[in-house]
Amino acid sequence: xxxxxxxxxxxxxxxxxxxxxxxxxxxxxxxxxxxxxxxxxxxxxxxxxxxxxxxxxxxxxxxxxxxxxxxxxxxxxxxxxxxxxxxxxxxxxxxxxxxxxxxxxxxxxxxxxxxxxxxxxxxxxxxxxxxxxxxxxxxxxxxxx
Amino acid sequence: xxxxxxxxxxxxxxxxxxxxxxxxxxxxxxxxxxxxxxxxxxxxxxxxxxxxxxxxxxxxxxxxxxxxxxxxxxxxxxxxxxxxxxxxxxxxxxxxxxxxxxxxxxxxxxxxxxxxxxxxxxxxxxxxxxxxxxxxxxxxxxxxx
DNA sequence: TCAACAGTTTAGAATTATTATAATGTAGAT
DNA sequence: ATCTACATTATAATAATTCTAAACTGTTGA
Numbered sequence: 001x002x003x004x005x006x007x008x009x010x011x012x013x014x015x016x017x018x019x020x021x022x023x024x025x026x027x028x029x030x031x032x033x034x035x036x037x038x039x040x041x042x043x044x045x046x047x048x049x050x051x052x053x054x055x056x057x058x059x060x061x062x063x064x065x066x067x068x069x070x071x072x073x074x075x076x077x078x079x080x081x082x083x084x085x086x087x088x089x090x091x092x093x094x095x096x097x098x099x100x101x102x103x104x105x106x107x108x109x110x111x112x113x114x115x116x117x118x119x120x121x122x123x124x125x126x127x128x129x130x131x132x133x134x135x136x137x138x139x140x141x142x143x144x145x
Numbered sequence: 146x147x148x149x150x151x152x153x154x155x156x157x158x159x160x161x162x163x164x165x166x167x168x169x170x171x172x173x174x175x176x177x178x179x180x181x182x183x184x185x186x187x188x189x190x191x192x193x194x195x196x197x198x199x200x201x202x203x204x205x206x207x208x209x210x211x212x213x214x215x216x217x218x219x220x221x222x223x224x225x226x227x228x229x230x231x232x233x234x235x236x237x238x239x240x241x242x243x244x245x246x247x248x249x250x251x252x253x254x255x256x257x258x259x260x261x262x263x264x265x266x267x268x269x270x271x272x273x274x275x276x277x278x279x280x281x282x283x284x285x286x287x288x289x290x
Numbered sequence: 291t292c293a294a295c296a297g298t299t300t301a302g303a304a305t306t307a308t309t310a311t312a313a314t315g316t317a318g319a320t
Numbered sequence: 321a322t323c324t325a326c327a328t329t330a331t332a333a334t335a336a337t338t339c340t341a342a343a344c345t346g347t348t349g350a
Contacts, residue, residue: 019345056301058338059339079222106263109263110263111260114257116256120279121180123242123281126243130259134271163317166327202330
Protein backbone atom coordinates (compact mmCIF):
# COMPACT_ATOMS: atom_id res chain seq x y z
CA UNK A 1 0.00 0.00 0.00
CA UNK A 2 1.44 3.34 -1.03
CA UNK A 3 2.78 5.68 1.61
CA UNK A 4 0.77 8.76 2.59
CA UNK A 5 -2.08 7.84 0.37
CA UNK A 6 -5.72 8.21 1.03
CA UNK A 7 -6.40 5.01 2.86
CA UNK A 8 -10.14 5.48 2.64
CA UNK A 9 -10.05 5.35 -1.14
CA UNK A 10 -7.50 2.59 -1.14
CA UNK A 11 -9.61 0.41 1.13
CA UNK A 12 -12.65 0.98 -1.04
CA UNK A 13 -10.70 -0.06 -4.10
CA UNK A 14 -9.88 -3.31 -2.37
CA UNK A 15 -13.50 -3.93 -1.61
CA UNK A 16 -12.98 -3.32 2.08
CA UNK A 17 -15.20 -0.82 3.81
CA UNK A 18 -13.14 2.02 5.18
CA UNK A 19 -14.12 1.74 8.81
CA UNK A 20 -12.25 3.86 11.32
CA UNK A 21 -10.56 0.74 12.69
CA UNK A 22 -9.22 -0.23 9.30
CA UNK A 23 -8.10 3.28 8.44
CA UNK A 24 -6.25 3.57 11.75
CA UNK A 25 -4.53 0.25 11.19
CA UNK A 26 -3.55 1.31 7.67
CA UNK A 27 -1.98 4.44 9.07
CA UNK A 28 -0.03 2.49 11.64
CA UNK A 29 1.13 -0.20 9.26
CA UNK A 30 1.56 1.44 5.89
CA UNK A 31 2.51 5.04 6.63
CA UNK A 32 6.16 4.07 6.86
CA UNK A 33 9.31 4.39 4.91
CA UNK A 34 10.83 1.07 5.84
CA UNK A 35 9.14 -2.31 5.84
CA UNK A 36 7.83 -3.28 9.19
CA UNK A 37 7.70 -6.57 11.08
CA UNK A 38 5.21 -7.14 13.86
CA UNK A 39 3.20 -9.65 15.83
CA UNK A 40 -0.50 -9.24 16.59
CA UNK A 41 0.54 -8.45 20.13
CA UNK A 42 2.89 -5.67 18.99
CA UNK A 43 0.12 -4.20 16.91
CA UNK A 44 -2.46 -4.28 19.69
CA UNK A 45 0.03 -2.53 21.95
CA UNK A 46 0.78 0.11 19.30
CA UNK A 47 -2.93 0.74 18.76
CA UNK A 48 -3.66 1.19 22.43
CA UNK A 49 -0.74 3.62 22.72
CA UNK A 50 -1.87 5.68 19.75
CA UNK A 51 -5.63 5.73 20.17
CA UNK A 52 -8.05 6.65 22.89
CA UNK A 53 -10.57 4.10 21.79
CA UNK A 54 -9.53 0.48 21.67
CA UNK A 55 -9.89 -1.82 18.72
CA UNK A 56 -11.20 -5.21 19.68
CA UNK A 57 -8.70 -8.05 19.45
CA UNK A 58 -11.00 -9.92 17.08
CA UNK A 59 -11.01 -6.91 14.76
CA UNK A 60 -7.23 -6.72 14.80
CA UNK A 61 -7.06 -10.35 13.76
CA UNK A 62 -9.80 -9.90 11.16
CA UNK A 63 -8.18 -6.84 9.68
CA UNK A 64 -4.67 -8.25 9.59
CA UNK A 65 -6.00 -11.32 7.84
CA UNK A 66 -8.03 -9.19 5.47
CA UNK A 67 -4.91 -7.20 4.55
CA UNK A 68 -2.97 -10.43 4.21
CA UNK A 69 -5.60 -11.94 1.93
CA UNK A 70 -5.52 -8.84 -0.25
CA UNK A 71 -1.75 -9.15 -0.46
CA UNK A 72 -0.69 -6.20 1.66
CA UNK A 73 0.72 -8.20 4.53
CA UNK A 74 2.67 -11.38 4.57
CA UNK A 75 3.05 -13.92 7.33
CA UNK A 76 6.56 -15.01 8.23
CA UNK A 77 7.26 -18.19 10.20
CA UNK A 78 10.33 -18.28 12.35
CA UNK A 79 9.29 -19.65 15.67
CA UNK A 80 6.19 -21.69 15.97
CA UNK A 81 5.14 -19.75 19.04
CA UNK A 82 4.98 -16.33 17.41
CA UNK A 83 3.35 -15.24 14.21
CA UNK A 84 5.17 -12.40 12.50
CA UNK A 85 3.72 -10.26 9.77
CA UNK A 86 5.67 -8.21 7.28
CA UNK A 87 4.57 -5.17 5.29
CA UNK A 88 7.03 -6.22 2.61
CA UNK A 89 4.92 -8.70 0.68
CA UNK A 90 7.39 -9.49 -2.06
CA UNK A 91 9.18 -12.81 -1.99
CA UNK A 92 12.32 -11.92 -0.11
CA UNK A 93 14.79 -13.31 2.37
CA UNK A 94 15.38 -12.67 6.04
CA UNK A 95 18.06 -12.56 8.64
CA UNK A 96 16.85 -13.56 12.06
CA UNK A 97 18.84 -12.44 15.08
CA UNK A 98 18.53 -15.21 17.64
CA UNK A 99 19.83 -12.98 20.42
CA UNK A 100 17.20 -10.27 20.04
CA UNK A 101 14.46 -12.13 18.10
CA UNK A 102 14.71 -9.39 15.53
CA UNK A 103 13.82 -10.00 11.92
CA UNK A 104 15.72 -8.15 9.20
CA UNK A 105 14.69 -7.96 5.54
CA UNK A 106 17.18 -8.70 2.81
CA UNK A 107 17.09 -7.08 -0.57
CA UNK A 108 18.16 -8.64 -3.85
CA UNK A 109 21.74 -7.57 -3.33
CA UNK A 110 22.13 -9.41 -0.06
CA UNK A 111 21.66 -12.95 -1.33
CA UNK A 112 22.31 -14.35 -4.78
CA UNK A 113 19.38 -16.05 -6.52
CA UNK A 114 18.84 -19.56 -5.23
CA UNK A 115 19.23 -22.28 -7.81
CA UNK A 116 16.68 -25.06 -7.29
CA UNK A 117 17.58 -28.22 -9.16
CA UNK A 118 14.80 -30.44 -7.87
CA UNK A 119 11.32 -30.34 -9.22
CA UNK A 120 8.19 -32.12 -8.12
CA UNK A 121 5.93 -33.39 -10.86
CA UNK A 122 2.59 -31.60 -11.10
CA UNK A 123 3.71 -28.99 -8.64
CA UNK A 124 4.73 -25.44 -9.29
CA UNK A 125 7.09 -23.40 -7.15
CA UNK A 126 5.23 -20.60 -5.40
CA UNK A 127 8.07 -19.13 -3.42
CA UNK A 128 11.69 -19.64 -2.48
CA UNK A 129 12.75 -18.02 0.73
CA UNK A 130 15.96 -18.11 2.66
CA UNK A 131 16.19 -17.68 6.41
CA UNK A 132 19.64 -16.86 7.76
CA UNK A 133 19.87 -17.26 11.51
CA UNK A 134 22.59 -15.22 13.17
CA UNK A 135 23.74 -14.73 16.73
CA UNK A 136 26.61 -13.06 18.51
CA UNK A 137 29.81 -15.00 18.15
CA UNK A 138 30.49 -15.95 21.75
CA UNK A 139 26.93 -16.94 22.59
CA UNK A 140 27.16 -19.91 20.31
CA UNK A 141 30.33 -21.55 21.51
CA UNK A 142 29.72 -25.21 22.16
CA UNK A 143 29.06 -25.73 25.81
CA UNK A 144 31.16 -28.37 27.57
CA UNK A 145 28.62 -30.71 29.11
CA UNK B 146 20.27 -41.61 16.49
CA UNK B 147 21.52 -44.71 14.72
CA UNK B 148 19.04 -47.07 13.13
CA UNK B 149 18.33 -50.43 14.73
CA UNK B 150 20.51 -49.67 17.69
CA UNK B 151 19.91 -50.47 21.28
CA UNK B 152 17.87 -47.49 22.32
CA UNK B 153 18.16 -48.38 25.99
CA UNK B 154 21.93 -47.97 25.90
CA UNK B 155 21.71 -44.93 23.65
CA UNK B 156 19.32 -43.16 26.00
CA UNK B 157 21.54 -43.92 28.95
CA UNK B 158 24.52 -42.46 27.11
CA UNK B 159 22.55 -39.26 26.67
CA UNK B 160 21.79 -39.11 30.36
CA UNK B 161 18.13 -39.89 29.76
CA UNK B 162 16.61 -42.74 31.71
CA UNK B 163 15.39 -45.40 29.33
CA UNK B 164 11.78 -45.52 30.36
CA UNK B 165 9.41 -47.60 28.28
CA UNK B 166 7.79 -44.44 26.95
CA UNK B 167 11.10 -43.09 25.72
CA UNK B 168 12.18 -46.38 24.22
CA UNK B 169 8.89 -46.69 22.38
CA UNK B 170 9.21 -43.17 21.04
CA UNK B 171 12.78 -43.88 19.91
CA UNK B 172 11.57 -46.90 18.03
CA UNK B 173 8.85 -44.93 16.32
CA UNK B 174 11.04 -41.97 15.46
CA UNK B 175 14.51 -43.32 14.83
CA UNK B 176 14.00 -46.86 13.51
CA UNK B 177 13.62 -45.54 9.99
CA UNK B 178 15.54 -45.39 6.78
CA UNK B 179 14.33 -42.01 5.66
CA UNK B 180 14.16 -38.86 7.71
CA UNK B 181 10.78 -38.26 9.19
CA UNK B 182 8.67 -35.14 9.69
CA UNK B 183 5.91 -35.01 12.24
CA UNK B 184 3.81 -32.86 14.49
CA UNK B 185 3.14 -33.72 18.13
CA UNK B 186 -0.35 -34.64 17.03
CA UNK B 187 0.92 -37.05 14.38
CA UNK B 188 3.14 -38.66 16.95
CA UNK B 189 0.39 -39.06 19.54
CA UNK B 190 -1.78 -40.68 16.88
CA UNK B 191 1.03 -43.03 15.85
CA UNK B 192 1.65 -44.02 19.43
CA UNK B 193 -1.98 -44.79 20.12
CA UNK B 194 -2.15 -46.89 16.96
CA UNK B 195 0.98 -48.86 17.81
CA UNK B 196 0.62 -49.39 21.53
CA UNK B 197 -2.03 -50.75 23.83
CA UNK B 198 -1.06 -48.40 26.62
CA UNK B 199 -1.21 -44.70 26.00
CA UNK B 200 1.59 -42.25 26.58
CA UNK B 201 0.41 -39.07 28.24
CA UNK B 202 0.42 -35.98 26.07
CA UNK B 203 2.69 -34.22 28.56
CA UNK B 204 5.22 -37.03 28.25
CA UNK B 205 5.16 -36.81 24.48
CA UNK B 206 5.95 -33.10 24.70
CA UNK B 207 8.59 -33.63 27.37
CA UNK B 208 10.28 -36.41 25.44
CA UNK B 209 10.24 -34.65 22.09
CA UNK B 210 11.79 -31.61 23.73
CA UNK B 211 14.35 -33.78 25.50
CA UNK B 212 15.35 -35.35 22.19
CA UNK B 213 15.45 -31.92 20.60
CA UNK B 214 17.66 -30.54 23.36
CA UNK B 215 20.05 -33.45 22.91
CA UNK B 216 20.19 -32.71 19.19
CA UNK B 217 18.28 -35.69 17.84
CA UNK B 218 15.25 -33.77 16.66
CA UNK B 219 14.96 -30.40 15.04
CA UNK B 220 12.03 -28.05 14.98
CA UNK B 221 10.95 -26.67 11.61
CA UNK B 222 8.76 -23.58 11.29
CA UNK B 223 6.44 -23.40 8.33
CA UNK B 224 3.10 -22.36 9.66
CA UNK B 225 2.82 -20.67 12.95
CA UNK B 226 -0.08 -22.87 13.90
CA UNK B 227 1.75 -26.17 13.63
CA UNK B 228 5.09 -27.18 15.03
CA UNK B 229 6.91 -29.68 12.85
CA UNK B 230 9.83 -31.78 14.00
CA UNK B 231 12.40 -33.44 11.78
CA UNK B 232 14.60 -36.42 12.54
CA UNK B 233 17.15 -34.93 10.15
CA UNK B 234 18.95 -32.51 12.45
CA UNK B 235 21.50 -31.27 9.93
CA UNK B 236 21.12 -27.85 8.36
CA UNK B 237 19.18 -28.61 5.21
CA UNK B 238 16.49 -27.26 2.95
CA UNK B 239 12.83 -28.13 2.52
CA UNK B 240 10.06 -28.26 0.02
CA UNK B 241 6.65 -27.64 1.49
CA UNK B 242 3.61 -28.84 -0.37
CA UNK B 243 0.86 -26.32 0.31
CA UNK B 244 -1.83 -28.67 -0.97
CA UNK B 245 -1.06 -31.54 1.37
CA UNK B 246 0.90 -29.74 4.11
CA UNK B 247 3.67 -32.23 3.47
CA UNK B 248 7.28 -31.37 4.16
CA UNK B 249 10.01 -32.85 1.98
CA UNK B 250 13.72 -32.80 2.76
CA UNK B 251 16.22 -31.65 0.20
CA UNK B 252 19.71 -33.04 -0.05
CA UNK B 253 22.78 -31.13 -1.20
CA UNK B 254 22.11 -31.96 -4.83
CA UNK B 255 18.68 -30.37 -4.88
CA UNK B 256 19.71 -26.79 -4.21
CA UNK B 257 22.99 -25.05 -4.98
CA UNK B 258 24.80 -23.45 -2.05
CA UNK B 259 23.30 -20.12 -1.13
CA UNK B 260 25.61 -17.17 -1.48
CA UNK B 261 25.09 -14.65 1.31
CA UNK B 262 26.63 -11.28 0.54
CA UNK B 263 25.37 -9.38 3.57
CA UNK B 264 26.99 -9.66 6.93
CA UNK B 265 25.97 -8.23 10.27
CA UNK B 266 28.77 -6.93 12.44
CA UNK B 267 29.39 -8.92 15.58
CA UNK B 268 27.04 -11.63 14.43
CA UNK B 269 27.89 -15.02 13.09
CA UNK B 270 25.74 -17.06 10.73
CA UNK B 271 24.35 -20.11 12.49
CA UNK B 272 22.27 -21.53 9.70
CA UNK B 273 21.06 -20.83 6.20
CA UNK B 274 17.90 -22.63 5.24
CA UNK B 275 15.74 -22.45 2.17
CA UNK B 276 12.03 -23.14 2.14
CA UNK B 277 10.50 -23.80 -1.27
CA UNK B 278 6.73 -23.69 -1.25
CA UNK B 279 5.02 -25.65 -3.99
CA UNK B 280 1.43 -26.34 -4.93
CA UNK B 281 -0.42 -27.95 -7.78
CA UNK B 282 -0.47 -25.75 -10.84
CA UNK B 283 -4.19 -25.06 -11.17
CA UNK B 284 -4.84 -24.47 -7.49
CA UNK B 285 -2.83 -21.29 -7.65
CA UNK B 286 -4.33 -19.58 -10.62
CA UNK B 287 -5.26 -16.04 -9.77
CA UNK B 288 -8.90 -15.86 -8.95
CA UNK B 289 -10.95 -13.29 -10.80
CA UNK B 290 -12.48 -11.18 -8.03
C1' DT C 291 -32.49 12.15 3.10
C1' DC C 292 -33.13 7.99 5.08
C1' DA C 293 -34.46 3.24 5.38
C1' DA C 294 -32.66 -1.16 4.46
C1' DC C 295 -29.18 -4.33 3.90
C1' DA C 296 -24.89 -6.30 3.92
C1' DG C 297 -20.57 -6.05 5.76
C1' DT C 298 -18.10 -4.96 10.42
C1' DT C 299 -17.11 -4.69 15.07
C1' DT C 300 -17.42 -6.36 19.51
C1' DA C 301 -17.22 -8.99 23.97
C1' DG C 302 -16.95 -13.06 25.36
C1' DA C 303 -17.06 -18.06 24.66
C1' DA C 304 -14.79 -21.83 22.35
C1' DT C 305 -10.87 -24.06 20.47
C1' DT C 306 -6.23 -25.48 19.97
C1' DA C 307 -1.48 -25.97 21.12
C1' DT C 308 1.48 -26.00 24.67
C1' DT C 309 3.29 -25.65 29.44
C1' DA C 310 2.82 -26.01 34.51
C1' DT C 311 1.53 -28.54 38.67
C1' DA C 312 1.54 -31.82 42.00
C1' DA C 313 0.72 -36.51 43.05
C1' DT C 314 2.17 -41.04 41.83
C1' DG C 315 5.34 -44.22 39.71
C1' DT C 316 9.88 -46.17 38.50
C1' DA C 317 14.99 -46.77 37.24
C1' DG C 318 19.23 -47.19 39.23
C1' DA C 319 22.30 -46.96 43.12
C1' DT C 320 23.28 -48.59 47.78
C1' DA D 321 14.70 -54.25 49.45
C1' DT D 322 14.90 -49.47 50.01
C1' DC D 323 15.85 -44.91 48.83
C1' DT D 324 16.05 -41.03 45.92
C1' DA D 325 16.03 -38.43 42.03
C1' DC D 326 14.06 -38.38 37.83
C1' DA D 327 9.68 -39.45 34.92
C1' DT D 328 4.99 -39.96 33.99
C1' DT D 329 0.42 -38.75 34.49
C1' DA D 330 -4.11 -36.38 34.68
C1' DT D 331 -5.52 -32.23 35.06
C1' DA D 332 -5.30 -27.27 35.38
C1' DA D 333 -3.41 -23.18 33.47
C1' DT D 334 -1.91 -20.29 29.80
C1' DA D 335 -1.62 -18.34 25.32
C1' DA D 336 -2.81 -17.61 20.68
C1' DT D 337 -6.35 -17.67 17.68
C1' DT D 338 -11.05 -18.42 15.92
C1' DC D 339 -16.04 -18.51 16.52
C1' DT D 340 -20.55 -16.58 17.70
C1' DA D 341 -24.28 -13.82 17.84
C1' DA D 342 -25.77 -9.35 18.87
C1' DA D 343 -25.10 -4.54 18.01
C1' DC D 344 -23.31 -1.21 14.81
C1' DT D 345 -22.21 1.33 10.49
C1' DG D 346 -21.06 2.26 5.45
C1' DT D 347 -23.33 2.25 1.23
C1' DT D 348 -27.00 1.98 -1.95
C1' DG D 349 -31.00 3.48 -4.01
C1' DA D 350 -35.82 4.95 -3.41
